[in-house]
Amino acid sequence: MGRKVKVLVSTHPFGKADPRSAEMIVAQGWELEFNPYGRKITQEELKVLLPEVDALIAGTERLDADVLRNAGNLKLISRVGIGLDGIDWDEVQRRGIEVAYTPDAPTRSVAELTVGLMLDLARGISRTSRSMHEKEWHRYTGCELRGKTVGIIGFGRVGKSVASLLRSFECRLLANDIRPDRERMRQLGVIEADKDEIYRTAQFVTLHVPLTDLTRHLINADALKRMRTDVCLINTSRGPVVDEQALFKALSTGIIRSAALDVYAEEPYAGPLTELENIVLTCHMGSCTEESRAAMETEAAQAVIDFFLGRPLKNRVPDELRIQTEG
Numbered sequence: 001m002g003r004k005v006k007v008l009v010s011t012h013p014f015g016k017a018d019p020r021s022a023e024m025i026v027a028q029g030w031e032l033e034f035n036p037y038g039r040k041i042t043q044e045e046l047k048v049l050l051p052e053v054d055a056l057i058a059g060t061e062r063l064d065a066d067v068l069r070n071a072g073n074l075k076l077i078s079r080v081g082i083g084l085d086g087i088d089w090d091e092v093q094r095r096g097i098e099v100a101y102t103p104d105a106p107t108r109s110v111a112e113l114t115v116g117l118m119l120d121l122a123r124g125i126s127r128t129s130r131s132m133h134e135k136e137w138h139r140y141t142g143c144e145l146r147g148k149t150v151g152i153i154g155f156g157r158v159g160k161s162v163a164s165l166l167r168s169f170e171c172r173l174l175a176n177d178i179r180p181d182r183e184r185m186r187q188l189g190v191i192e193a194d195k196d197e198i199y200r201t202a203q204f205v206t207l208h209v210p211l212t213d214l215t216r217h218l219i220n221a222d223a224l225k226r227m228r229t230d231v232c233l234i235n236t237s238r239g240p241v242v243d244e245q246a247l248f249k250a251l252s253t254g255i256i257r258s259a260a261l262d263v264y265a266e267e268p269y270a271g272p273l274t275e276l277e278n279i280v281l282t283c284h285m286g287s288c289t290e291e292s293r294a295a296m297e298t299e300a301a302q303a304v305i306d307f308f309l310g311r312p313l314k315n316r317v318p319d320e321l322r323i324q325t326e327g
Contacts, residue, residue, distance in 0.1 A: 005030040005308050006052055006073075011080045016292035021301040028305060031135030040182045043067050050074065055304045057297075060267075061285075062086040068095060068117075077304040079317075080296045081106060081287055082157075085238060087210040089322045099317045100303035103157060105295035106287035111161035113286045114236045118145065118204055118259035120280050121232040127277065141180065143203075145169040150199030152190070153218075154182060154208035154237065157321040162187045162206060174198050178214075199226040211238035212323050236286045239264040250270050251279055253318050263287050 004312055007025055009015075013036045015022040018098065025032050035041050036297070043165040044064055050056070050071040056063075057078045061135075068074070068091045078103040092099060093189045120126050124140030144229070148171050152159045155177035163173050167188060175185060198205060209215045219233065219242040227233070233256060235242050244265055251273075252254045260280040261273070273279055287296065303313055 003175075005054045005304075007032050007055045007304055008049055008053040009034050009057045010049070010061055010077070011057060012037070012041070012048055013293075014057065014080070016293075018298060019292045019302040021294070021297035024298070024301045030153060030308075034318075039049060049103060054274060055308070057300050057304065060086065064088045065091040066206055068092070068097070071095075071097075073165040076100065076307045078307075079281040081301045083211075083238065084317060093322075096312065098307060099102075099313050099322075100300070100313045101317050102296045102299040102303075102308070102315060104315075106292045107157045107161050109292035110158045110236050110286035110291040111165055112289075113262060113282070114158070114162050114206055114208075114234055115165050117236070117262070117280055117282070118150075118232065118233050119207070121204075121234070121258050121260055126280055132317060145204075146173070148203045149174060149201050150204040150206065151176070151193070151202030152206055152208060153177075153195060153198065155185065155190070156208060158236070159206075159208040160184055160188070162208065163190050171204075171234065174202060175320065195223075198224060200228070203228060204232045205238045205243055205285065206234040209237050209241060210321065211240055211318075213304065214238050217246075219243060219247070221249070221288075224250040224255055227256055229254065232257060235260070236262045238271075240265055242272065244273060250278050313318055 004320045014034065017079045022032060037045060041061055046061060047067055047070040052073055053071060054073050055078060056074060057080060059080050060083055063086060065088050068088060074097055077097060082101055082103045090099055122145055123142040128140045144301040146169055150166055150173055152162060152172045166173060170186060173189045173190040176195050176198055178192055180192055190300040224246055249258060251259060258278040263284050267284055273281065273318040304313060306313055
């Protein structure tokens with residue numbers, strides 16, 4: 001390349017957890033530009049910044065054909081995190097753009113938040129905190145995790161980490177995956193089960209699947225009706241995996257007991273689920289720990305360096321995950 005590599009960081013924040021992620025790129029003598037808005041960038045704003053950019057370090061921004069048409073020089077998208085929905089894979093392939101991601105870095109943080117949400121639902125922690133802030137003394141009687149059946153739908157990196165963390169709680173663990181790792185299930189004492197068995201028997205159901213056409217609205221009205229009425233549903237994977245309208249009805253009419261969501265179909269979320277008492281809502285913060293953020297940013301920056309220095313990409317998105325989703 002006859003000119004300096006130009007790198008745009010569209011995700012925000014970047015370099016706050018560990019400034020080395022930015023310093024690594026600057027040390028190459030390359031041009032580094034940051035998201036100037038101090039928040040999640042819009043598609044229109046991103047389109048203005050993309051011309052002349054060679055590498056994009058992105059977060060969860062939607063990268064569709066309309067956006068990518070403004071990226072005539074773009075050769076690499078390095079995703080901070082694991083989410084791949086929102087990328088127009090047909091357009092990426094047509095333009096010959098390579099894509100990397102950081103699938104390992106957020107695993108532990110997302111798994112810990114998942115277990116934290118389970119404990120919150122089991123013991124009413126945030127509900128009781130809200131009461132105390134209103135100067136109301138109300139002791140919520142919940143349940144232990146010990147002895148409960150937990151159904152893990154999606155037994156990939158995060159699902160396995162959740163299972164590992166839950167072993168100390170003496171839960172009965174069930175898991176479902178389209179490509180089950182039976183050896184790791186055996187090591188963790190996890191029982192392979194179909195989704196119907198999980199819906200029928202689990203007091204806690206936790207979702208850890210990617211967003212594809214097969215998993216969009218995986219949890220719909222029918223699935224919710226097949227669950228136990230005392231179930232606690234947790235989603236820290238991708239928002240559209242859960243049909244939010246169906247979940248609202250199920251929670252407001254007693255079809256299921258409670259839920260906790262960290263991800264939503266549209267973010268930031270301000271929809272009707274905020275009106276319900278029996279749901280815990282967090283703001284897509286599964287990977288928001290200093291350790292996870294620093295690792296994700298460093299790995300994303302390293303992918304840019306490796307690519308433009310002609311080295312193999314450690315975390316190139318594999319072909320089987322380059323799935324075009326609707327919507």
